[in-house]
Amino acid sequence: MTAPCRIALSGTPIENSPDDVYALMAFLNPGLLGIPEHLRRQLVAPIQRHDAKAHQRLQRLLTLFVLRRRKSDPDIAPELPPKIEQIEYCSLTREQASLYAAILRDLEASFALPSDQRNTAMFRRLHWLKQCCNHPAHVLGDHSALPRRSGKLERREEIVADALAEGQRCLIFSQYAEMLHLLQPHLADRFGEEVFVLDGNTPEPRRDD
Numbered sequence: 001m002t003a004p005c006r007i008a009l010s011g012t013p014i015e016n017s018p019d020d021v022y023a024l025m026a027f028l029n030p031g032l033l034g035i036p037e038h039l040r041r042q043l044v045a046p047i048q049r050h051d052a053k054a055h056q057r058l059q060r061l062l063t064l065f066v067l068r069r070r071k072s073d074p075d076i077a078p079e080l081p082p083k084i085e086q087i088e089y090c091s092l093t094r095e096q097a098s099l100y101a102a103i104l105r106d107l108e109a110s111f112a113l114p115s116d117q118r119n120t121a122m123f124r125r126l127h128w129l130k131q132c133c134n135h136p137a138h139v140l141g142d143h144s145a146l147p148r149r150s151g152k153l154e155r156r157e158e159i160v161a162d163a164l165a166e167g168q169r170c171l172i173f174s175q176y177a178e179m180l181h182l183l184q185p186h187l188a189d190r191f192g193e194e195v196f197v198l199d200g201n202t203p204e205p206r207r208d209d
Helices: 019-027 034-046 054-061 092-110 115-134 136-140 150-164 179-191 204-208
Strands: none
Touching: 019 034, 019 054, 034 054, 054 115, 092 115, 092 136, 115 150, 115 204, 136 179
């Protein structure tokens, strides 16, 4: 493509690995990072081994071409209050703990699988562990009732109740769209409020609504 200049915008230039930035830089400044194999060997692999010098080399290469802005920077959205992060620790219910232990045993058993099956099996069971922490109905996929079966759900309800009592609105994020669709009818019934879900399957006109 011929153009007087090129611009790329990204909220997550490095999502999973340092070599994710290669696609952006190959468009912005072809050849800056060399060929992918060279980048992985000289920079990505050392960075993943926590090599500080390799990390600094990549930063020096990118510094002239990357403009980073944070909400905490001066003059960036000064009207917004400082972000407050509060970590909430939620205990597993007895049902969750029992299910979690069963998945762990299954995960350990997957170590003995042939190498071509092991990684997929382990990855799937790690997802099951996270889903179990959300709710047993999430990992089981049985559409069973939600109340009083998840410590995380109970704490979420308390937080939502407090917010609504103060006239506030809530945004609830989840790694899993299916968990949002489990929560929608439950929270609507629990609080008598409209609850909307926005995920990757929501069509554009509906997003605007």
